Amino acid sequence: MTHHYFTPQIYHTTLGSHEPVLRIEHGDTVSTTTVDAAGKDASNEQVTPPGNPQSGPFYIDGAEPGDTLAVTLDHVAPNRRVGFSSGVIAPNVLDFGHVPAFDDDINYLEWGIDSENGTVRALGMDRLNNLILPLNPMVGCFGVAPARGQAISTATSSTHGGNMDYRGFVQGVKVHFPVFVPGALFHIGDGHALQGDGEIVGTGIEISLDVTFSVLVIKGQEIGWPRAENDTHIMTFGNARPLDQAVQHATTEMIRWLHTDYGLDTRTIHVLLGQVVEYDVGNMFDPAYTMVCKVSKKVLADIT
Amino acid sequence: MTHHYFTPQIYHTTLGSHEPVLRIEHGDTVSTTTVDAAGKDASNEQVTPPGNPQSGPFYIDGAEPGDTLAVTLDHVAPNRRVGFSSGVIAPNVLDFGHVPAFDDDINYLEWGIDSENGTVRALGMDRLNNLILPLNPMVGCFGVAPARGQAISTATSSTHGGNMDYRGFVQGVKVHFPVFVPGALFHIGDGHALQGDGEIVGTGIEISLDVTFSVLVIKGQEIGWPRAENDTHIMTFGNARPLDQAVQHATTEMIRWLHTDYGLDTRTIHVLLGQVVEYDVGNMFDPAYTMVCKVSKKVLADIT
């Protein structure tokens, strides 16, 4: 149950079987930092090339293929006062042939982050001057090393996690990843001060983070896709294109979870999900889109 | 501003240019009933063949192609004490090749509706005996006659509305439909006492309804897809497969709305939606899926 304080020196733009930067144990906690999507740190200095650079990987002793790695996000907070976003909605979420007519060429935009008051505001956009949005710090890209020696770009996601860009990955959430390699090799980066559903401009409000996370290894629990839980819901994640396929993975993973961990028979699961399931959109920008399948813990409490 | 009380005698399983059952005017209100998806009425009697039979069409005087019809759902309430659902999740939301192993053959299930206490519960499912869900009455299928003489099945949806199966179509919502034919020809039916996101078992808790709605004709306002607003959000609807394309229609329609009615320039819209847009899943069961693009009214109040 050691609490490690770790300062990253190198970053990776793939999730892969890279040399571990730190070895930790089941139950340990790590406090570290992440650079923003562009490779800039808490001082807004460029310290590594852009592309969702990841801190890590962290080697968790005892994690083996076929286990599950549980990561709790104990603390997620911006560590500087300015973030950035794009100013262009991705054409893949607009009608075929719809070409936006912009009056300017602002495709890079700074946002002021006020952590004390928990707010975010656009800088230099006249019409948005009075718009004060609530800060909602989240992790855009994190996960474990994938199977068969792959090194998967931090631009995308799959069964190992990766760039899911879901605005529910906030402080307090516990996330489960399947383990594919010894030590799991956990990576984390790509913080957002705020993000709309779908990350449809290709960025949230990109920010460097102070992060503290704790890890548990669940031996012998084999899961197919990332899972998570917060105070109100359990959640499963499907990462694929099109959205339809992301839904298929997330829903099927939820069925497995309800069956094995909640002891529900297939019929009860189908009847129940039909009337209580909720879906969130993670991202609709990356090569793999992300859909989230959710079930309320209150509902589960009443039947189990 | 007449309040009509109308008892349906015939029902339609397409939205089309059928003989109007009632002529009403801008500002009028209609109280009527709808049968459930199976064609059963408030007495649970089969009064018409199944397939989301619609009450109507109602002819709104003065509505012409190129106008918008605004329909406010003033009152939406179950008018009997038992609903039904399917017990099988549609294979299109499950992994390819995932075949559920059921212990029984329950694919038709009754639910008790307690309107006094605002609750719903499954009947005859042991594991769900203690699960009391909140009643959330909604309209599954409604809309106007489509263009060019089409008669479109109430199993699906398009620019004219139709079977969108969105659980946000509840009492209090105002919905806008493009008008394609003189009189608009408004149809309504397919009530649900409750429904999960996506209507993934192909039904909500299907129920006959008492419905009251009011209509306004917005002359010369041409919209591309259904729109709606409730107390907290404005919403646009895209109906298509795959989900990706439904998202494209809904998002592009939202951009048009923010531009024409809120006076926002293209850049402001793109920057804003990137960080505040929300998406809901309507249905992922019908031939056309439905995605909902939402923007908070609170956000809009701060910038306009």
Next chain:
Amino acid sequence: MTHHYFTPQIYHTTLGSHEPVLRIEHGDTVSTTTVDAAGKDASNEQVTPPGNPQSGPFYIDGAEPGDTLAVTLDHVAPNRRVGFSSGVIAPNVLDFGHVPAFDDDINYLEWGIDSENGTVRALGMDRLNNLILPLNPMVGCFGVAPARGQAISTATSSTHGGNMDYRGFVQGVKVHFPVFVPGALFHIGDGHALQGDGEIVGTGIEISLDVTFSVLVIKGQEIGWPRAENDTHIMTFGNARPLDQAVQHATTEMIRWLHTDYGLDTRTIHVLLGQVVEYDVGNMFDPAYTMVCKVSKKVLADIT
């Protein structure tokens, strides 16, 4: 076995349960004409509004829901010397965000049709002056009235056929449609002098046609999707978006066909299709795309 000579007076832009224009019998042949997609006839005169207007419907005595209607295209030939095409590839087959930079605004283009020599050439396109393409007259849109009172736009397609825009629908092909209403109600129109795969500019070379077709009613044969055969292949058609789903329908229909008519067991069908199946792209422009699943008759002759 009557040979009817029929001159259309009215045209429809939906396939639906319209008043029949002619009653014919099993074994009969009809010689008639079709206008082009824009509603122009053999004299290039506008005789009906645009939108793939159909000749018909023809009522085939004895055809009942659950039967199959077999239509052989005995003769398909342009009946004038000029056709037209669009000059813009549909954005849905181009990369998201790819905006073509045209030097001109030619989005309507005439083509010369030389039926004697069996050739087609673009008129007024300098770079295409020396390009002489082989004439390949085909039927873009045909089919039967759909079920449950629907009237489906000739812009799209489904189980009833419709606007499939497949360049294999040429003279000599026999096409099977499921029958949904008494008399089947066969419609035909939208001739192309030539068309690329996918109809990616939204048109072939649009032309009015002289058409002769013969009909057979196959009693009690229930099929799920259109089927066809020519000298070399049997073919099944799936109409849906995305292409993936069109493939699913076409492939599953082929499996059914091989099972019921060729007596092949499921394993043999799977093994065989794996190594011999062929797919053609019908259209990738209409609301529903079309994919064609093909099996060589030579292969079938060797195993049955």
Next chain:
Amino acid sequence: MTHHYFTPQIYHTTLGSHEPVLRIEHGDTVSTTTVDAAGKDASNEQVTPPGNPQSGPFYIDGAEPGDTLAVTLDHVAPNRRVGFSSGVIAPNVLDFGHVPAFDDDINYLEWGIDSENGTVRALGMDRLNNLILPLNPMVGCFGVAPARGQAISTATSSTHGGNMDYRGFVQGVKVHFPVFVPGALFHIGDGHALQGDGEIVGTGIEISLDVTFSVLVIKGQEIGWPRAENDTHIMTFGNARPLDQAVQHATTEMIRWLHTDYGLDTRTIHVLLGQVVEYDVGNMFDPAYTMVCKVSKKVLADIT
């Protein structure tokens, strides 16, 4: 212009920046072998783990990011007398909910390869005893190392090539790959004696190969996706899900090619492709599907 004879000792199941096995030069030719998808060699001995193991990578001197690598398949021939296939069509090409009813559990099947007579036949399938199919040896998976340090599984494909499973990749074809890393790092494997369109059973007739290929480096030619040419056509490849997106990449790449290398203006390209484009289906099994966009060389000869 050296002709290298190379015997592989190691194999990779990702395309990545692995240690080169041989350094070759622009104009060189390599004769080597590939194991089958299961890792078995010419003696049908297991020499490496399964999963489309690749021979290589071959380092081509002088190839730099931004160049194109041209690989001509001079010789592609099975080097043993037995291949294998699966016997189950992938559920993703079948209707949702269609569950095949097999009478046996044959999901691994051997095929006899007769290279002298150029034929292939299934072994031990009664109904297929008389079916003699023409041998069509092809390369299922080949390509170069991807960008940004990725190592991409040989189960899938992207801009770097990979597991495209297109039955047109036969002897005589010249294939162009974008170069992402110094030396390009060319990999090759996964031979098929024969394959249907789409590789819908997840295998062709899997076989080890004798392969001879020649390489050219085209300096400064930057392409977006793999391209190829054979005697009759030029071809571009899009690798993505769904098929619609694969089509988008392939078509847009074809437009770029016709513009830069054939000097055609945008309008001429759009008009031309509309009436002459052809599409082939590569695979519809892998995580990324493959679509092929083709233009006849005869057509191009007439306009350039």
